[in-house]
Amino acid sequence: MKRPLTMIAAALISLSGLTQVQATDSREIIWLSAAERSALMEEMRKFLSTSQQILVATLVEDMARVESVARPMGVKLMKETPQSLTEKLPTGFTQLGPQAHLGFEDIADEASGLGDQKVILQRLAELQTSCVACHAVYQIKVREEK
């Protein structure tokens, strides 16, 4: 009987924690249109799901799969970023962004080359420092331009 209550309490605590974080969010704001934000967040979700798929494939040493999921997130996707969006992004962002894309490209290269499991994991860990670094500094808000 205690369990559901404990879960509700935990949920409430984490919710209030969340509100606190948002109320004191001092990360630099990047203003984008709703469409730009939505496209960028879609890319972010792909980053996360690809990272997860790389982990799973690496654990079973399926290097063909590692390459096939990592490659599309690399230089190819980086080149697809529209100029109109890049112009709105601060320098720190436009440095960390490519770093993430190149990290995926490096993983794809290792997978199609020697395919060393440990090297892939090291590169993924390194790549994730760019995710963490960027999230620590920036937040996105929507403002439509007239």
Ligand code: HEC
């Ligand atoms: C160049 C900066 C940058 C890099 C690099 C970056 N992100 Fe993000 N990401 C952001 C920003 C900014 C947001 C929005 C945060 C906010 O507004 O609170 C975000 C949001 C997200 C979200 C939420 C998406 C949604 O639908 O709301 C996910 C998931 C995410 N990032 C995953 C990742 C992963 C995984 C990586 C690394 C492989 C990564 N990101 C690398 C800047 C970055």
